[in-house]
Each structure stands twice: as C-alpha cells, then as structure tokens.
Amino acid sequence: MGYELRVVRESPLAFADLAKAIAPAGFELRGSDEIVTGHAGVAHQVARWTGQVVGEPGSDWQVAQLLRLSAALGARLVGEDGEVYSLRDGVMEVEAGGGVVELGKFEQVIDAGPAAWTA
Numbered sequence: 695m696g697y698e699l700r701v702v703r704e705s706p707l708a709f710a711d712l713a714k715a716i717a718p719a720g721f722e723l724r725g726s727d728e729i730v731t732g733h734a735g736v737a738h739q740v741a742r743w744t745g746q747v748v749g750e751p752g753s754d755w756q757v758a759q760l761l762r763l764s765a766a767l768g769a770r771l772v773g774e775d776g777e778v779y780s781l782r783d784g785v786m787e788v789e790a791g792g793g794v795v796e797l798g799k800f801e802q803v804i805d806a807g808p809a810a811w812t813a
Contacts, residue, residue, distance in 0.1 A: 699760055699779065701747035703769040712743060712767070719766035721759075731759055733807045755808040758786060758800055 701707075713723055721731045721740065729747065730737040733755070740759040741749035747767065749760045757771075761781050764771040771779040777790035779797075786797040797803075 697750065698774045699749045699751060699757070700772050700774070701741070701749075701760070701764045701767055701769045702772045703767060707746065707767060707769075709743065712747065715767050716763065719762060721763060721766070729763065738808050752810045753808050754786070754798055754803045754811075755806060757797065758803045761786060761800070 712729075716722065716729060721729050722737075723743075724730050724737065724739075727743045728739050729741040729743065730739050732738070738756075738759075740756055740763060741747050747763065747769075749756060749763075751757045751760060757779065760771050761779060764779075765781070773779065773788070773790075775790065777788050779786065779788050781787070781800055784800050786800050786803065787794050788797060
C-alpha cells in the first residue's frame with residue numbers, strides 16, 4: 695500500500711451521492727469501488743471507495759485528478775500526515791508544517807498525463 699490521500703468532507707458522503715456527483719466532473723465508477731477517469735482513450739484509476747474516497751497517487755496527474763474529484767464532491771484533499779492539497783490560481787499546492795509548496799500548474803499536469811513518478 696502506498697501513501698494515501700483522502701477526500702474529506704464536513705458531512706458524510708453516501709455512495710449514492712458519490713455516484714451522482716462524479717459523472718459531471720468526468721469520472722466514473724468501475725465496479726463498486728474504483729473511481730476512474732480517462733486520458734488518451736484509456737481509463738485510469740484515480741481513487742477507490744471504501745466508505746470514503748481514498749487515492750494512492752503514483753503521479754502528479756493522479757494528484758491533480760484527486761484535486762478535481764475533491765472539488766466535485768465539495769471536499770478537501772488531505773494526506774495521511776495531515777497535509778492539505780489545494781488548487782490556487784491554477785497552481786497545485788500542498789500545505790504542511792506551516793509552509794506551502796507548489797506542485798505544478800494544474801493544466802500542464804493534466805495535459806502531461808499519468809506518467810508514473812520515478813525514484
């Protein structure tokens with residue numbers, strides 16, 4: 695299991711609400727637990743439903759998709775160490791330990807696609 699990012703809402707999210715909210719944002723459910731979206735004609739898993747929405751990104755593209763998904767659900771994107779991911783003025787950011795780090799321009803990351811991070 696990799697590093698998890700969670701889509702966190704103030705009010706609980708029911709599965710039916712999830713299913714209704716994700717389609718207009720370009721996501722779909724595959725099976726009963728995978729949330730996917732496409733790039734270059736291929737569906738890529740972004741998150742899974744475990745009673746909450748959880749993702750284990752392997753690329754900046756997946757982080758960007760999780761930010762889109764959290765916005766579609768009226769939620770925040772939070773890392774397992776409490777850091778908060780956000781989008782401000784078209785730039786992806788992560789806030790942790792009182793500081794903010796820019797991750798990249800959202801549109802450029804989306805356009806680049808789901809190329810995996812390398813070590």
